[in-house]
Amino acid sequence: MDKKLTFEEIFEQNERRIHYQIHKMHIHDPHKEFFQEGLVALWNAYETYQPDKGPMATYFNYTIRNRLIDRMRRNNRQHEIQQKAAHEQKTQLTDGNYHCSTDGPRSIAANQSLPLKDASFWKHIQPQLTDKQWKWVDYAIIQEVPYKTIAKQENTTVEAVKSWGRHVKKKLKDPHFRELLSFEGYDV
Missing domain, CATH: 1.10.10 (Arc Repressor Mutant, subunit A)
Incomplete structure (x- = not known):
């Protein structure tokens, strides 16, 4: 089968994968930031997939999940930095x-x-x-x-x-x- 699927077709077939990973990791995503992150991960996985390395579905799950974890870590790190900055500012104000x-x-x-x-x-x-x-x-x-x-x-x-x-x-x-x-x- 030499015919490669377009990304639109891959997206239609795998959109639920992104939602599944978000739900499985108990991520609250009101602004769809994590969904967008998962979509980018799906695109990267689509672009870098090598059929001889294993099933496409497994690779998609792995890539999406790890990308969401990375995003959560960045958000947590950013939140911690903001908390420290707010604490430092409060300490400076009240000394x-x-x-x-x-x-x-x-x-x-x-x-x-x-x-x-x-x-x-x-x-x-x-x-x-x-x-x-x-x-x-x-x-x-x-x-x-x-x-x-x-x-x-x-x-x-x-x-x-x-x-x-x-x-x-x-x-x-x-x-x-x-x-x-x-x-x-x-x-x-």
């Missing part, structure tokens, strides 16, 4: 300096429960903090300096600066510490 509340994360500067600009409040607790904890309060809370800048200025890492802040927050939440300093009126 990790946020307070979790029932309304969701809010910048500490927006947290009205802390008397941020009340110098007497901070001077009242300063003796109870270590030097590094006080540096965090002074730079991050009072002066609103970004963590990266604090780390560079203090010749340390951003994680170390965040650790200073965690210790301060832990102290501020401790009922014994609050009682000791007599600032029960503040909701920290």
Whole structure:
């Protein structure tokens, strides 16, 4: 049989193969992107098929399936990159300096429960903090300096600066510490 089928004929006979592979792999394809990918794979398989290597149907299935897997991997990789970029942007915007509340994360500067600009409040607790904890309060809370800048200025890492802040927050939440300093009126 020397007569080669046209691609249109191959497509009519094998269109369901693409749909089958998409369904078998549980791919949600509302915009038909994966179907298009499968169609390109079918075309490539049609162009590169060698009859002496095995049955055409097996080659089509193999090519379509692997092309769909490659597309899923590209989509997943792209999604991960976008997630990392969004996380990095959020971290840069908040600089990790946020307070979790029932309304969701809010910048500490927006947290009205802390008397941020009340110098007497901070001077009242300063003796109870270590030097590094006080540096965090002074730079991050009072002066609103970004963590990266604090780390560079203090010749340390951003994680170390965040650790200073965690210790301060832990102290501020401790009922014994609050009682000791007599600032029960503040909701920290």
